[in-house]
Every structure is written in C-alpha cells, then in structure tokens.
Amino acid sequence: MPFEIEGIVLGNRYAGNNTVWISIFAPQIARTSLPGQFVMVEAVGKFLRRPISIASVSGGRIFLLIRIVGDGTRIIASVRRNEKLKILGPLGNGFPENVQNPILVGGGIGIAPLIFASQRMKENGENFVAIYGERTADDIIWGDFLPENVQICTDDGSAGFRGTTVDLLKKQNPAPIFACGPQPMLKAISEIAYKWNVPAYILLEERMACGFGVCQGCVIKTKNGYRRVCTDGPVFAATEIYENTR
Numbered sequence: 696m697p698f699e700i701e702g703i704v705l706g707n708r709y710a711g712n713n714t715v716w717i718s719i720f721a722p723q724i725a726r727t728s729l730p731g732q733f734v735m736v737e738a739v740g741k742f743l744r745r746p747i748s749i750a751s752v753s754g755g756r757i758f759l760l761i762r763i764v765g766d767g768t769r770i771i772a773s774v775r776r777n778e779k780l781k782i783l784g785p786l787g788n789g790f791p792e793n794v795q796n797p798i799l800v801g802g803g804i805g806i807a808p809l810i811f812a813s814q815r816m817k818e819n820g821e822n823f824v825a826i827y828g829e830r831t832a833d834d835i836i837w838g839d840f841l842p843e844n845v846q847i848c849t850d851d852g853s854a855g856f857r858g859t860t861v862d863l864l865k866k867q868n869p870a871p872i873f874a875c876g877p878q879p880m881l882k883a884i885s886e887i888a889y890k891w892n893v894p895a896y897i898l899l900e901e902r903m904a905c906g907f908g909v910c911q912g913c914v915i916k917t918k919n920g921y922r923r924v925c926t927d928g929p930v931f932a933a934t935e936i937y938e939n940t941r
C-alpha cells in the first residue's frame with residue numbers, strides 16, 4: 696500500500712554529473728519498499744509529480760539518486776536539509792525476488808534502482824555482479840552508495856572498461872539479468888539474455904502522470920496486450936516487451 700507523506704530531508708549531497716543523493720526520513724515507505732519500486736515526488740510549482748526510483752533504504756530513511764534533466768528534477772534536487780518533500784510510495788512491482796546470482800546492469804541514472812537491489816542482495820548474502828556505464832569518466836557519479844564490486848565502463852574508455860554496458864555484459868558468464876537504462880540498451884540486453892537462455896528483467900522509465908494506475912498516461916503495448924508501466928511494472932520480463940526474445 697502506498698503512503699502519501701511529507702518526508703523530512705535529512706541530507707542532499709552532490710554526486711557528480713548533475714546528480715544528487717538525497718536522504719529523506721520516510722519510515723513507512725522505507726519499511727515497505729522493494730528494489731525496483733519508485734516514489735512520485737512533488738516538484739513545487741509543477742502540476743505533475745515526478746517518478747523516482749528508491750535507490751536505497753536504511754533505518755527509517757529512503758535515498759533518491761536524482762539526475763537533473765529538466766525543471767522538475769531541478770526543483771526536487773534543490774531541496775535542502777530539514778525541508779519537507781511530498782512523496783507518494785512505494786509504487787510499482789519491483790524486481791522479482793529469489794533470482795540466483797543475477798547480473799545488475801545500470802546505464803546512466805538507470806543505476807539508481809540497482810543500487811537498492813545490490814544492497815538487498817548483500818544483506819541477504821546473495822551473490823551478484825554489478826555493471827555501471829556512462830559515456831565518459833566525467834559522467835560517472837561518485838559515492839559510497841555504489842555497489843563495492845561494481846564494474847565501470849565508459850564509451851570512450853576514459854574510466855574502467857572501454858565500451859558500453861552491453862559490451863561488458865557480453866564478457867560475463869551467463870546469468871539472469873536485472874537492467875535499467877536507455878531503451879536501446881535494454882533491447883540489446885534482452886537479446887543477450889535470449890542467446891544465453893536466461894531471464895532478463897528490465898525497468899522501464901516511461902513518462903508518468905499519476906503513478907498509480909488512473910490516468911493511463913504510461914500505457915505501453917506488450918506481447919500480453921496494453922499494460923500500465925506504473926502498476927503492472929515498472930519491471931517487466933524482457934520477453935513481454937521485445938520481439939526476438941524468449
């Protein structure tokens with residue numbers, strides 16, 4: 696069940712590349728959140744709230760990793776310590792549980808929900824591989840919240856492996872995949888999963904209006920008919936979204 700709350704901002708620190716790491720005191724949401732779920736965050740002065748993945752939880756706090764791409768994210772990212780932020784959540788389905796030894800792949804700000812997934816797996820003593828890609832070294836976010844064992848790649852090779860997340864994924868041993876990032880990356884990853892004969896679960900960052908199933912603003916066509924990303928997703932089996940995937 697989602698909660699509509701005014702969370703108190705406990706911290707807001709810059710994490711590089713127009714991205715901030717915000718901690719919010721929101722015990723109800725922290726207690727009930729699953730990796731892959733999101734919150735709708737009010738951007739003061741804007742009509743619509745913005746969907747943002749829950750990037751971590753700790754005690755009564757939730758953490759959001761927000762990249763500024765427009766007015767809404769700029770307003771949210773400018774919030775200061777002790778101010779209040781109106782949030783609704785947790786929303787959506789989240790990644791499936793009990794998937795053995797997955798590979799987590801985050802492209803750009805798509806790393807956010809995978810930070811929470813890696814945190815939960817670490818707490819549960821589960822093994823996983825984490826991959827995080829950006830275009831260049833300057834685009835990489837920094838902070839102790841990134842998974843310890845994360846493998847970094849950049850398109851130009853200025854940090855970590857030279858190549859895309861998809862190139863680096865191909866170097867791994869076949870395993871189930873959790874992924875979030877740009878659509879072309881998700882499609883390519885789904886094709887690798889098909890070749891490997893493993894499941895891939897992809898988190899779609901579709902544009903949203905309400906976030907809880909009422910407005911139909913996030914409807915996409917899938918192999919199983921029309922689905923709402925906010926309530927049927929945002930995590931889908933790749934097989935449901937892309938052709939040529941099993």
Ligand SMILES: Cc1cc2nc3c(=O)[nH]c(=O)nc-3n(C[C@H](O)[C@H](O)[C@H](O)COP(=O)(O)OP(=O)(O)OC[C@H]3O[C@@H](n4cnc5c(N)ncnc54)[C@H](O)[C@@H]3O)c2cc1C
Nearest residue numbers: 745746747748760761762764765766767768807900901902
């Ligand atoms: C389930 C979900 C989880 C998300 N998690 C995060 C997160 O953890 N951190 C984060 O920084 N962002 C996340 N996003 C994306 C975030 O919601 C958008 O960046 C934000 O709504 C843009 O609002 P804006 O007013 O700043 O930009 P706008 O002015 O609305 O748009 C600025 C630019 O961004 C593009 N854009 C806007 N929304 C999206 C979107 N959903 N997907 C792709 N492009 C978009 C627009 O086309 C435009 O080019 C998530 C989205 C979804 C649906």
Ligand code: FES
Nearest residue numbers: 904906910911925
């Ligand atoms: S955003 Fe309104 S139905 Fe999904």
